[in-house]
Amino acid sequence: xxxxxxxxxxxxxxxxxxxxxxxxxxxxxxxxxxxxxxxxxxxxxxxxxxxxxxxxxxxxxxxxxxxxxxxxxxxxxxxxxxxxxxxxxxxxxxxxxxxxxxxxxxxxxxxxxxxxxxxxxxxxxxxxxxxxxxxxxxxxxxxxxxxxxxxxxxxxxxxxxxxxxxxxxxxxxxxxxxxxxxxxxxxxxxxxxxxxxxxxxxxxxxxxxxxxxxxxxxxxx
Numbered sequence: 532x533x534x535x536x537x538x539x540x541x542x543x544x545x546x547x548x549x550x551x552x553x554x555x556x557x558x559x560x561x562x563x564x565x566x567x568x569x570x571x572x573x574x575x576x577x578x579x580x581x582x583x584x585x586x587x588x589x590x591x592x593x594x595x596x597x598x599x600x601x602x603x604x605x606x607x608x609x610x611x612x613x614x615x616x617x618x619x620x621x622x623x624x625x626x627x628x629x630x631x632x633x634x635x636x637x638x639x640x641x642x643x644x645x646x647x648x649x650x651x652x653x654x655x656x657x658x659x660x661x662x663x664x665x666x667x668x669x670x671x672x673x674x675x676x677x678x679x680x681x682x683x684x685x686x687x688x689x690x691x692x693x694x695x696x697x698x699x700x701x702x703x704x705x706x707x708x709x710x711x712x713x714x715x716x717x718x719x720x721x722x723x724x725x726x727x728x729x730x731x732x733x734x735x736x737x738x739x740x741x742x743x744x745x746x747x748x749x750x751x752x
Contacts, residue, residue, distance in 0.1 A: 612705060
């Protein structure tokens with residue numbers, strides 16, 4: 532993946548902190564619809580208050596007991612997942628046409644980035660055939676869900692770092708009955724800021740930006 536061949540050679544990083552899901556989602560849609568060939572690629576880093584999001588292929592039967600946690604129907608691929616504090620969500624707003632990437636290449640690159648971060652903490656993780664996401668001994672630690680519109684991606688990944696895992700028991704994560712979920716804190720001492728730093732570096736590397744990373748904002752565009 533060679534971003535240096537593209538018109539825009541920097542990957543812009545927005546660190547949004549804790550922010551409700553829906554305003555960020557709507558801003559992603561607006562950013563993607565408004566961008567053109569001169570718009571730089573961005574990664575938005577955020578934690579969300581507790582929320583279930585149901586993808587385009589989502590089936591209501593996979594939400595077992597949402598309780599007091601809201602459910603939002605969204606336009607990414609996949610089934611239901613949970614977002615909450617202690618989870619790093621990285622939205623990848625990438626012009627894949629400009630980088631000459633296919634969707635499968637982008638997904639594979641994001642997976643590689645997550646695997647590299649986990650490996651840096653001594654955690655041996657893997658992909659599982661037929662089960663999107665990243666797993667440790669068959670237990671899910673990260674999920675992916677993307678949408679591509681006119682060659683530009685939005686949505687992205689969620690990496691469980693140090694969070695309350697109980698809400699995952701209220702759903703079939705990603706539509707997989709009986710799927711168990713874990714977080715990085717079960718295997719290593721973690722600091723959210725450090726994990727975030729490693730993830731950004733890893734994503735930049737797999738996308739070909741290398742040293743071209745730039746923190747641009749702490750707010751939505």
